[in-house]
Amino acid sequence: MTHDPYAHITAPAGTMLFEEGEPGDFAYLITSGRIEIFLGRGESRTVLAVRGPGEIFGEMAILDSDPRSASARALEDCVLVPVSEAQIRHRLSETDPVLRLCLGVVMARYRETVARLTGRAPAPSPARAPATSASPAARADFDAAIAAVVVERELRRALDRGEFELFFQPIVRLGPDTLAGFEALIRWRHPERGVVAPGVFIPVAEESGLVVEITAWVLSEVGRVLPEIMLAGLQNPRAAGEPMFLSVNISGHDLANASFPGMIGEMLRRTGIAPEHLKLEITESTLMRDPASAADALNLCRESGMGIAIDDFGTGYSSLSYLSTLPITTLKVDRAFVRAMLTEPRDRKIIQTILRLADEIGIPVVAEGIEESAEAEALARMGCAYGQGYHFGRPAPLAETLALIRAWNASQAPARSASAA
Numbered sequence: 001m002t003h004d005p006y007a008h009i010t011a012p013a014g015t016m017l018f019e020e021g022e023p024g025d026f027a028y029l030i031t032s033g034r035i036e037i038f039l040g041r042g043e044s045r046t047v048l049a050v051r052g053p054g055e056i057f058g059e060m061a062i063l064d065s066d067p068r069s070a071s072a073r074a075l076e077d078c079v080l081v082p083v084s085e086a087q088i089r090h091r092l093s094e095t096d097p098v099l100r101l102c103l104g105v106v107m108a109r110y111r112e113t114v115a116r117l118t119g120r121a122p123a124p125s126p127a128r129a130p131a132t133s134a135s136p137a138a139r140a141d142f143d144a145a146i147a148a149v150v151v152e153r154e155l156r157r158a159l160d161r162g163e164f165e166l167f168f169q170p171i172v173r174l175g176p177d178t179l180a181g182f183e184a185l186i187r188w189r190h191p192e193r194g195v196v197a198p199g200v201f202i203p204v205a206e207e208s209g210l211v212v213e214i215t216a217w218v219l220s221e222v223g224r225v226l227p228e229i230m231l232a233g234l235q236n237p238r239a240a241g242e243p244m245f246l247s248v249n250i251s252g253h254d255l256a257n258a259s260f261p262g263m264i265g266e267m268l269r270r271t272g273i274a275p276e277h278l279k280l281e282i283t284e285s286t287l288m289r290d291p292a293s294a295a296d297a298l299n300l301c302r303e304s305g306m307g308i309a310i311d312d313f314g315t316g317y318s319s320l321s322y323l324s325t326l327p328i329t330t331l332k333v334d335r336a337f338v339r340a341m342l343t344e345p346r347d348r349k350i351i352q353t354i355l356r357l358a359d360e361i362g363i364p365v366v367a368e369g370i371e372e373s374a375e376a377e378a379l380a381r382m383g384c385a386y387g388q389g390y391h392f393g394r395p396a397p398l399a400e401t402l403a404l405i406r407a408w409n410a411s412q413a414p415a416r417s418a419s420a421a
């Protein structure tokens, strides 16, 4: 059947929708009426299934790129919504590799079962061959599935064995260069691979949902170390001048987890830390994933007094709507703009514009990735309140962080010895 792919299809009773052996180009969602799926013709027809409203059919040939394994016709007058091969393929390519692999196996088994029951031999197809001898695409899928499963299992073991550690990077009030606080950055002390950066494992943790458990660990660790960090700050008036804060990176999965605000509240109560000393850092893409649940969780956290920072500002969707609807208290300008600021007038203008925007709505800006004193000075002149970057200090373990706080002297130019990230 040919049809307009942009419209619903009305198929009168008896219409052939597709025939066995044809290439599959569309699947169909049934909004009303019933269709039947069958093998053979005329008297020797074998009906495999009858499908009705709320169901989809014709998806198999698209999922595994094989010809139609059966025919379909309308049993009643039907209204169908076609879903094109491109629409399905796109969704499939965005899917988790393990799920994609499972889907391929289920499809192949289904076709084999049908072939056995009907006494037909299944046509050879890449989906049926073991992935190790299949097409490069199937092989890549298989490798990706293995990699995801292995890293995920290793991460779980790392949680059990206590292989994670928090590093801390100073955030500085520009001008006098006093210590305003720190950002907690996770590291994985892998038994064979040494220190693994979060860029390698946080994306896997996000995909598998394991990030929720990692955040729970980060928060319990923050509860353990934050009193010590704050005390060190209070003991050195030349460093901070006022109580410091700690920034923690959280993911969209955390915000979607209904117990998240309660979990943070419980950690703060247990440790006696005032919520004002904790800041949650979230990226723009995290906010876009599930804006409604993110808003609920962030409002609860903000109402209790915590700060909320937008991380990597300017690199994500930069939808300004969340600045008016969400309780944002800080913008962190991405390192990309800071890095190019001294050579590219355009990047400098972008920073200036972000500073003006933040000023208008009354929230401070942290410039990320400051590596040179010239950058720090230029940003201070532009009115940027806070800075963070290797110029002030690399992320460092707790002991070095405490030593840094004790030795910090805001009246001196930064002569911070930096530890390895």
Ligand code: C2E
Residues within 6 Å of the ligand: 169, 184, 185, 186, 197, 198, 199, 202, 211, 218, 249, 250, 251, 281, 311, 312, 335, 368, 369, 370, 371, 388, 389, 390, 391, 395, 421
């Ligand atoms: P981020 O939140 O944007 O963190 C800043 C990153 O920039 C850190 O990388 C930091 O080491 C690096 N950085 C800081 N100053 C400079 C500089 O002057 N120059 C350069 N080139 N880089 C600088 P890191 O620690 O590897 O973290 C990477 C990302 O991993 C973080 O980006 C954050 O998105 C994520 N992440 C880190 N810790 C956690 C965590 O505990 N939970 C979650 N969910 N994500 C985390």
Ligand code: CA
Residues within 6 Å of the ligand: 183, 249, 281, 311
């Ligand atoms: Ca961050």
Ligand code: CA
Residues within 6 Å of the ligand: 311, 312, 332, 334, 368
């Ligand atoms: Ca950032």
